[in-house]
Amino acid sequence: MAETHVLFVEDDDVIREATTLALERDGFKVTAVPEGLAGLAAFRERHPDLALLDVMVPGLDGVSLCRRIRDESMVPVIMLSARADAIDVVLGLEAGADDYVTKPFDGAVLTARIRAVLRRFSQASTAAADQAEAGVMSFGDVELDPDAMEVRRGGEPVALTPTEMRLLLEFSAAPGSVLSRDRLLERVWDYGWGGDTRVVDVHVQRLRAKIGQDRIETVRGFGYKLRG
Structure with a gap:
């Protein structure tokens, strides 16, 4: 390897x-x-x-x-x-x-964070494969094709980073359900320990800017949810 x-x-x-x-x-x-x-x-x-x-x-x-x-x-x-x-x-x-x-x-902490980032990048396609059977999913004017790893808004392609794609896939697996910041840190960032929730908040902001500000709703005191 x-x-x-x-x-x-x-x-x-x-x-x-x-x-x-x-x-x-x-x-x-x-x-x-x-x-x-x-x-x-x-x-x-x-x-x-x-x-x-x-x-x-x-x-x-x-x-x-x-x-x-x-x-x-x-x-x-x-x-x-x-x-x-x-x-x-x-x-x-x-x-x-x-x-x-x-x-x-600490060197061990840095190595763990590097491996976590690399691991979730390699797992992005796996997460998409898990949802591929559902076919193309629509949320308002946003279409997510997990099989092709493509997102479109109003028919136009949307360029997402792998982290943003994993975040959207996590939301789309439970549309309408509130996902806590801690759960998103664990599932998207692969943190097996407490992390800085600012990482989640900024990436949600970036994702909103690309798929629509009203598509992801903030549930104060709890987290975020994807609106259908």
């Missing part, structure tokens, strides 16, 4: 070298660069399986780099932030990141 290739963009020499060694010990192939423009060039040249981006890097900051990557690819992206600041977290997620990890971090 080919090694999973991680692009790691981090300007702190000590963190970059130590994290690279830790990831390589865990079986990853790592391309590590110290700034954003070099990161973008490496991404285009090396085609990594996952991008690990520090928020504050010179040349092209991590959030801007995430946007550039997302313009070209659906590859999973994890942001690294030196603080659990809401602005850093939300900006990274709104740029299209799938998850984030706060520094300082």
Whole structure:
């Protein structure tokens, strides 16, 4: 089996070298660069399986780099932030990141988060296959074809990231039912432990922007539900 290739963009020499060694010990192939423009060039040249981006890097900051990557690819992206600041977290997620990890971090925790992101990307097609027998599902002007992994709104194709697709598949498996943030973290983000529910909230916002603001209803104090 080919090694999973991680692009790691981090300007702190000590963190970059130590994290690279830790990831390589865990079986990853790592391309590590110290700034954003070099990161973008490496991404285009090396085609990594996952991008690990520090928020504050010179040349092209991590959030801007995430946007550039997302313009070209659906590859999973994890942001690294030196603080659990809401602005850093939300900006990274709104740029299209799938998850984030706060520094300082434990190497085992980082590896677990990377594997969780990769695992749910590989499971997106499995989740779709589980619903394929139902055929094309309609929710207002939104059509979801799990077999083809396609979404259309008003007949026009809608481009979803794999995380957004898994989120929509989770909602569509129980339309009209309220799904808690904790359940979505467990089912969509594969968290077997408590996670930051801001990840859920921002991805729901991104999904709403694509399929319609009124399609996913907030049930205050409980979670979200998909309206038919």
